[in-house]
Amino acid sequence: MRISELAHASGLSLHRIRRYADAGLLIAARGQGNYRSFDKQAVRDARFIAMGRDIGFSLAELAELLPRYRRRTLTIDEMVERLQGRIAEVDRQIAEQQALRARLVDHIGWFEQRRARQRAAQPASPFQRPLKRSTKP
16 A cells, blocks of 8 residues: 555554654555555554554654564563553653752742842832822812
8 A cells, every 4th residue: 555545544644654664663665666555564553653652652662562563472461561661751750840840839939039028128119109198178
């Protein structure tokens, strides 16, 4: 099948399919006119790659998994273990982002305290003083 047919069948863009083929993840033969030609397995492979990318696997990790996926020797237990590893990585990233958030909140507090001290130390502007009312009728 041609690349456009693979794109339609897999739901991926032509750009992504070309990228995966250029990276060696999708196997394409070169046909007449040097066009890429994919077999039916490419649809399954493309979906596997897209799923893996969507959940954060690197292209290198997918390149490692694909041969066994194609041979159907990649087990559910191995995939669960890989997914649990991704969860651990996401949890680590969340912890880093929460720590960064806490530092940002601390910095905001420091700047707010500094602003309050500056305002307290500045003399009041004549425009900020209350107007004196005349007692004459």
